[in-house]
Amino acid sequence: MIKKYEKYHFLFSVLVKRDFNKKYNRTVLGALWSLLSPLLMVLTQSIVFTHFFGRTTPHFVVYMFIGNIVYSFFRQATTDGMMAIESNAGIISKIRVPKYLFVFSKNVVSVINMLLTLILLFTFCFADGMAFSWKWIMVAYPLLCLTVFNIGAGLLLSGVYVFFRDTRYFYDIFCVILMYFSAIFYTISSFPEHIQWLFNINPVFAYISYIRKLLIYSQLPSLRHTMLCLGYAAIMLGAGCLMYFKKNRSYIYQL
């Protein structure tokens, strides 16, 4: 195991570097753009939605920003993860290399991207007059769970995508639906009980609301909520590994 790690450590670092450069297209604005885009998003949303929901929700801009960055992190990591194996077909079909490395590498790039937006989020928190507390550090926990969740989803989706190339279109639609049930720019308390469960079964919403509790309401989330975050991550990772171990030897015939 350690020997294997040593063997692939260098390859992994090269892959991450490649994927990172690709994403940002080797421009300074590239990395900056990853900050500009959520900023523009939240600006637009705050103009449009503050009018509707802002009056009743405290720290509404931060509220939306949390939703936005968590959702974008999820979407970007899983979409990139889905393409990871297929887009490296040229390598995989000619050289023996563990295929999961390509999925991991895309996820590392997404994490870096997310961390950049996280700095922006904390800046917003300060600007909104929120005082730093140790609960801010706890934000790492749901984000770590989500990272594991994303890796699992990436392993699962990349496998499905190798067999069915239209998965991409279905997944795009799925992501849009998921976005509406992530309550990015509204609160779920305004929905009747029989609809609320749709939000509560959404893993992305579980992560978003966990962070909101910590930052906006300065509450310690319940044990149940904490375990839920871990549970979603474990289940998704399990599903991803199952897909990978059962099918990865067949990928080559479809690439």
Next chain:
Amino acid sequence: MSKQVVLAEDIAVMYPIGNLKNIGLKEYLIRKIKKQYPMTMFTALTDVSFVLNEGDMLGIIGSNGAGKSTLCKIIAEIMYPSKGSITVNGNVAALLELTTGFDAHMTVRENTYLRGAILGYSKQFLDEKYPEIIDFAELRDFQEFAFQQLSSGMKARLAFSIACLIQPEIIILDEVLSVGDGAFKKKSEAKMLEVINSGATTIIVSHSIEQVTRLCNKVLWLDHGRQLAFSGNVAEVCEEYNSPKHKDGRK
């Protein structure tokens, strides 16, 4: 008695040809529900058995679609046999269609490191060997060029230079003994022979019977996935392969 390096026992490779990626998930599910999805298995290889010892040079012959490349991928552990088993002892360097898998937008330098890393070289090793690779590929003036700006000959030169640096115990050559043009062709063949002569077990796929007879001490003849012969008597098998009877069969 020399060490056994490759042992293949009754290898078979089968895979479904349903063209899933073209019909897509939606169509697949509909057909599955209607039970109209015929899953036909394609047999790429069946009943292939052979043994290679240290220093052996195996030539794989056969017409197009005989399963030669599939067998190479099995030995390189890119594919896995559906039946039977393969044991490979040692580092394998497989030179299969060298120029794929490079990143078009990355520079020559970055691509060299990427490819080296994929082939399992360490950073230290690459740092040390990088000048040698570039010099051998004759790309000293092109190090910061994007890979897509290179000519196809240059690409092949770079790929060859990176792949041939290691001292593999097993080397697989699928139709590539030499690459590039003119002078480089000679240089690459010389380099290849140097690796082979250093005692590596070599597997070459070739359409050139002359080459196989000249270089190999073992030959494996495949026809439509079946093994027609595996023998140390290279001349005899090649003669049989070249005989009018089989020539007609191939056409």
